[in-house]
Amino acid sequence: MKNLVTRGFAAMRRRRLWLVLPVVALAVLGFQLHGLTPAASASLPVAPAAVPVQIGHAQRRTLPLWVDAIGTVTSLNTVSVRARVDGQLLGIHFKEGQTVKAGDLLATIDPRPLQVQLAQAQAVQAQEEAKLASNKVDLDRADSLARAGAGPVQTVDTLRAQVATQAATVQAARAAVESARLQLSFTQVTAPAAGRVGQQLAPSGSMVHTADATGIVAITQMNPIWVSFSVPQDLLPQVLQESRSHPLQVVALSRDRSRRLASGELVFVDSQVATTSGQVQLKARFDNAPGSLWPGELVAAQLLVRTQADATVVPKDAVQQGPDSAYVYLVDAQGAAQPRKVVAGAVVDGVQWIQSGLQAGDAVVTQGQYRLAPGVKVVARAEAGGAAR
Secondary structure, three states, rough: HHHHHHHHHHHHHHHHOOOOOEEEEEEEHHHHHHHHHOHHOOOOOOOOEEEEEEEEEEEEEEEEEEEEEEEEEOOOOEEEOOOOOOOEEEEEEEOOOOEEEOOOOEEEEEOOHHHHHHHHHHHHHHHHHHHHHHHHHHHHHHHHHHOOOOOOOOHHHHHHHHHHHHHHHHHHHHHHHHHHHHHHHHEEEOOOEEEEEOOOOOOOOOOOOOOOOOOOOOEEEOOOOOEEEEEEEHHHHHHHHHHOOOEEEEEEEEEOOOOOEEEEEEEEEEOOOOOOOOOOEEEEEOOOOOOOOOOEEEEEEEEEEEEEEEEEEHHHHHHHEEEEEEEEEEEEEEEEEEEEEEEEEEEEEEEEEEEOOOOOOEEEEEEEEHHHHOHHHHEEEOOOOOOOO
16 A cells, blocks of 8 residues: 555656656747857947938138128108199199109190289280390480580480490399299109109199199109118128128018019118117119119128138038037047037028138038937938038
8 A cells, every 4th residue: 555655656757757857948049049158148349220310511612701691672762743833734644653764744734824823924024024125225316415515414324324234124024934934844744863753642633733742742762772671780890891892792582582683782881870779771773774672672681791711611510519618520430420619700691601710621510410429420311412412
């Protein structure tokens, strides 16, 4: 009986061993498949992956330095054409929006009352001239008698004074005639300057007066034309210095800067700086023959202050602003990104002028800087477009 029990316990131990052995074998096989034990794999260092970024290159080029501003188109002359004599407006000889030249007939005022006044003045002039001629005859006769001793000298002096008085009266009559003739000429209303006429303000057939506030029509000079704009006072010394040697170019663009409207020259710098804004007003003169600029229009104005030769430029996205200065991430020969402080100038057409800190040919990161730190390896995802290639 004892032998049977012993053999039963031995059989149970063999069955348990066969159940445990496969589990242990699977665990050992798993570690072998990984090639390392857990402790050994945790102790080996893992090399960090290179950060993908976009890279551009610094270049040297001639860089135009523009100053951007918002300008207002203004006309050199805007003339309100008014009646210079009272009368009925008989005719209008222009169309609204028409371009006219100086001296073109615009309107006609009834001339008949002034024609009558001219005729009256001419009659008075003729009468006074006849009196002057009679006085001169009397003077000559009295002078001849006095020289012959047949008449008093006092009569000669009196007649000579009468002749001088009548001569002045004749001059006044002639002046009255010229005044009447001038008033008559004002019935022909002509354009005082070349330009574009606006809306008709007085209908044909109405009475017009010299005291009317609205007048007949307004003429706006369209060519040439001005653009007024302001720049910061810090630029004033440079603008004045450059303008002494040559005219400064000004370009007028549409408000969204998508179209170039006209190109002109700076012609005026205001005599004082606005104390409220620290800005100084400038004016540029434009040839507006195509009519691309319109009085009162808001435009984008660009002033070419100077042209910088051999300027080092990079894509503007490469320049970052640090706590104390601007910087870029420079890619060294080992492919690592290193921060480099730079002195940044103006931004022109998508590129930034680097006044110091970089040389032509230096590779800089243009996108992906937020993932970088000093010494981090980078890999070029694509070359930056534009001027930095």
